[in-house]
Every structure is written in C-alpha cells, then in structure tokens.
C-alpha cells in the first residue's frame with residue numbers, strides 16, 4: 001500500500017517495465033536452453049540406440065558363449081565396430097554381472113548399470129562418475145543361442161561437451177538478461193518521464209492559481225484523455241471554491257455594511273445625548289431607542305451565527321414527529337395581532353406529519369409567514385396548504401400583494417438580500433430570514449422555492465417525511 005502511495009510514478013513504471021522485460025527475456029532464455037538440451041539428448045539417443053542395435057546385431061551372430069575363444073571373437077568384433085567413437089563407452093555383463101566386455105576407458109560402474117537395468121528401454125540414464133556425466137542406455141540383449149540367458153549391455157556417452165556448452169550459454173543468458181534489465185530500465189525511465197509530461201504541465205498550470213485568481217481554469221484540451229477527467233474535476237472544484245470564496249468575501253463585506261449603519265446611528269445618538277445635560281426622562285428615551293437598536297443587532301448576529309453553523313453542517317437537529325397543521329395554527333396565534341391590524345385572513349388546509357426539529361421548523365415557517373403578512377395587501381387572505389404523499393410533504397404559503405420581480409426570485413434566499421432595501425424600515429428585517437429558512441430546510445434534506453406572478457406570491461417547502 002505504502003509502495004503505491006509514496007513511490008514516484010516514474011520510478012514505479014521504470015521498475016515494473018524492467019521487471020517485466022527481464023521476466024520475458026528470462027523465460028525466453030530458459031525455453032531456448034531447454035530446447036537446446038532436448039536437442040542434445042535426441043542427438044545422443046540417436047547415436048546410443050544405433051550403437052545398441054549394432055551390439056544386438058553382433059551378439060545375434062553368435063551361438064553359445066562358452067569358450068574364451070567365443071568371448072574374444074565378440075570382443076574383437078565389438079572393438080572393430082566401435083572404432084572411431086572415442087566418447088562412446090560400452091560394457092557387457094553376463095547373467096552373473098561379470099564383465100564380458102568393456103571399452104578401454106572403463107568409466108562405467110557395474111553397480112550403476114545393474115541398478116538401471118530395469119528401466120524402460122529407449123529411456124536414457126544419466127550416470128555421474130568422477131565429476132563427469134554420462135548419458136546411456138541399458139538393455140538386456142539375447143545372444144544367438146536361445147538357451148543362453150540374456151546379456152546386460154550398457155552404451156553411454158560422455159556429456160562433457162554439452163555441459164560446457166550449456167554452462168556458457170547460461171552465463172551469456174544471465175549477462176544478457178542483466179544488461180537488458182538495465183537497458184529497459186533506462187528506456188522505461190525515459191518513456192515514463194515523457195509519458196508523464198502532461199502531469200508536469202498540469203502542475204505548472206495549478207501553480208499559477210492563487211486565492212485571487214480562482215477564475216483560472218486548467219486547459220482540459222491540452223492534456224491527454226486520461227488526465228482530462230482529472231483536469232475537469234479540478235476545474236469543477238475550482239468553480240466550487242470560487243463560488244464559496246466569493247460568498248465568503250461577499251458575506252464579510254455584507255456584515256460590515258449591515259453593522260456599520262446601526263453602530264454609526266448608536267454613536268451619533270450617544271454623542272448628541274452627551275452634547276448637553278439632559279433630564280432623566282430624556283436619557284431614558286435615548287437608552288430605550290438604543291436598546292431597540294442593540295436588539296436588532298443582537299438578532300442579526302444570532303442569525304449570522306446560525307447560518308454559519310448551518311453552512312458547516314454543525315446544526316444538530318432534535319428530531320421528533322411534528323404535526324404541521326398544529327404548528328401552523330400555533331404560528332397563526334403568534335401573528336394574530338399583526339394580521340388583525342391589516343385585516344388579513346389566515347387559513348390552513350390539509351395536514352400531515354414529518355420527522356423534524358420542531359423549533360427549527362417553526363422558525364422556518366414563521367419566517368415565511370411573517371414575510372407573507374408583511375408583504376400582503378390589507379384585507380386579503382394568507383393561505384397555507386399542506387399536501388402529503390407517501391414520501392414527502394409540501395407546504396405552500398401564499399399571499400397577495402406586491403409580487404417579487406422575476407429577476408430577484410433566484411436571489412431572495414441570499415443573505416442580506418432585500419428586493420428594495422430603501423423601501424423597508426431598517427428595523428423591519430435584516431434580510432436573513434429566507435437564508436435561514438433555506439438552511440433549515442436543507443438541513444432537513446428538503447427543498448424550498450418561490451413563485452410570484454400577478455399579485456400572488458407563493459413559497460413552497462418540500463420535506464421528506466422521514467430521513
């Protein structure tokens with residue numbers, strides 16, 4: 001595992017490349033060596049079986065082998081027929097394993113011949129004697145006399161030439177494989193470096209991207225297909241980072257902007273109050289007005305904290321079964337006074353239950369309802385409808401009043417966004433309500449949307465029943 005995670009790809013490819021080619025060369029060398037060896041064996045066998053045939057033929061000519069003269073005749077005949085075959089050894093034993101004939105070198109041992117006598121005919125036997133190897137054949141051959149027991153005949157050839165050849169062949173093979181491994185290693189290294197050049201190119205490109213240049217993208221067309229997907233994913237990551245970065249910097253400038261006005265108001269008010277002595281009632285009035293401003297700021301700060309938590313998925317939901325109609329009715333009670341002031345009619349139809357955080361959900365629905373009440377024209381109706389299916393539940397909150405212009409619909413869920421900031425009194429809203437509602441809905445794996453046409457504005461929340 002650590003080999004794969006830490007080793008450089010160039011090194012890894014070089015190693016694998018030279019290992020693979022050495023393996024192939026080695027296998028090839030071994031195949032060649034074994035077929036050469038086989039060829040030698042076949043050659044030897046041809047000579048050996050020829051000689052064995054010759055001995056059989058010579059023996060066939062004789063009848064009884066009783067007198068020493070018979071033996072001498074055979075020996076002479078065999079000697080004659082073996083003239084010119086110096087590396088060939090022949091030994092002939094009678095039924096009591098007594099040597100009847102042996103070539104002059106006498107390198108074969110009687111024991112090893114006797115041991116091998118029951119081997120399959122045509123199957124070579126390898127004998128080792130005094131650091132020398134012999135390949136031989138052993139056979140029981142009949143004499144010309146059927147009453148006579150068979151004789152044991154061994155023919156063998158010294159393998160020294162073959163062994164010397166094979167040794168030098170193997171030496172050459174190892175040297176060749178070693179050199180080839182080094183050479184293919186070098187080749188592999190250069191091929192890997194060349195092949196990985198696009199990675200270096202990508203690295204150079206990414207080096208140029210800093211927090212202030214998040215709009216830069218990697219050139220997907222300039223890298224091979226295999227890296228194209230990676231470059232594409234990196235580009236997508238950059239897009240996400242850029243958006244998050246923009247949001248973050250926008251958020252901090254928004255905060256500064258939003259806090260500057262109330263703080264400067266408080267400052268001015270305080271300076272004016274201090275500019276001359278005032279009565280206790282006047283001080284009380286000023287402090288009350290300041291307290292209102294402080295409350296507004298405290299609310300805004302709490303809202304921002306909640307949003308920051310939601311963004312980092314730190315909001316912990318206390319899930320329980322929530323009856324939506326009951327919640328909506330509770331909210332109607334809460335907003336009753338304001339609604340009555342504008343002579344609004346609040347209605348709810350349908351119902352259903354979801355598993356959710358009751359307080360959070362109440363806050364989200366409360367934000368939508370307070371917006372609807374604030375923006376509804378007097379003497380109109382605010383209709384809440386709850387539709388449940390097997391999987392999810394949808395809550396629509398509709399009001400009649402000034403619609404939200406089409407171009408702003410997508411932005412109303414942004415923090416601090418107000419359709420017309422100048423139209424609203426500052427203490428009315430911070431522009432965080434819908435952002436908070438959206439983050440609560442998202443935390444519950446739901447979705448929120450808004451439509452506005454004619455004089456009708458509808459906010460819809462869709463929540464999964466369980467999650």
Ligand SMILES: Nc1ncnc2c1ncn2[C@@H]1O[C@H](COP(=O)(O)OP(=O)(O)OP(=O)(O)O)[C@@H](O)[C@H]1O
Pocket residue numbers: 367371372375399401402403404412417418419420428429430431432433434435457
């Ligand atoms: N039902 C609605 N009809 C018309 N406009 C709406 C409606 N709901 C929201 N808006 C517009 O969307 C803007 C954003 O609403 P949001 O609730 O986020 O902020 P807010 O109500 O101004 O402040 P807060 O909710 O923090 O007190 C509002 O300023 C308003 O212009």
Ligand SMILES: [Mg+2]
Pocket residue numbers: 367370371429433434
């Ligand atoms: Mg609001």
